[in-house]
Amino acid sequence: MIPSQVSLAFTRNLISDSISCAADCGIETFSIYPPFLLRDYPYEYVKRVITDNIIFQSTQKNLQCYIVGPMGVQSNNVRSSNQVRLFLQYDGHQEIVSATRHYYANTGPGMPLKTNHDGLKALKENLVSNMGKPVDFIIRTSTNFFNEGFLLWQSSESEYWFHKGLWPFTKKSFYKALADYAVRERRFGK
Numbered sequence: 421m422i423p424s425q426v427s428l429a430f431t432r433n434l435i436s437d438s439i440s441c442a443a444d445c446g447i448e449t450f451s452i453y454p455p456f457l458l459r460d461y462p463y464e465y466v467k468r469v470i471t472d473n474i475i476f477q478s479t480q481k482n483l484q485c486y487i488v489g490p491m492g493v494q495s496n497n498v499r500s501s502n503q504v505r506l507f508l509q510y511d512g513h514q515e516i517v518s519a520t521r522h523y524y525a526n527t528g529p530g531m532p533l534k535t536n537h538d539g540l541k542a543l544k545e546n547l548v549s550n551m552g553k554p555v556d557f558i559i560r561t562s563t564n565f566f567n568e569g570f571l572l573w574q575s576s577e578s579e580y581w582f583h584k585g586l587w588p589f590t591k592k593s594f595y596k597a598l599a600d601y602a603v604r605e606r607r608f609g610k
Contacts (some may be wrong), residue, residue, distance in 0.1 A: 441594040443481045453570045498556040512572035519546035559597045561589045
């Protein structure tokens with residue numbers, strides 16, 4: 421078993437490398453859902469160990485940084501069209517349940533959820549991760565080929581790329597994923 425300080429530092433460095441790659445490639449919005457191992461630690465501890473470095477790095481690269489977690493969304497003071505979103509101890513299932521509860525709290529008891537554009541838009545507005553554009557491309561680093569609850573609503577029309585293994589995910593791996601995505605023809609769920 422890797423000691424917690426080592427595993428958290430390792431995770432922090434991998435996140436930093438990913439942010440650097442995304443910034444170097446000019447990716448406007450980049451979301452990171454760190455590995456499952458972060459779920460075993462208290463949120464405040466993970467936030468303290470991971471986010472200070474990530475916020476500093478994002479600020480240095482002129483990226484607006486959002487930290488999404490159980491306490492909602494926090495942001496640095498950079499205003500930029502380029503964003504990095506770090507999801508710490510995030511659960512997409514819980515996010516949809518919370519958004520639905522919030523929707524019903526605002527519409528009154530017994531009101532049906534409209535499945536038309538307005539109803540879906542109202543529900544989407546209650547998602548904690550509703551920060552603009554939908555997700556175009558998801559890189560999944562794991563030996564498992566499933567979503568694992570990440571941005572369930574926003575990723576419904578996303579393209580996926582699976583890296584065979586959790587680590588190492590290097591800059592070379594990142595560029596390989598982008599090259600694969602660049603030649604795809606997007607169908608947007610059709």
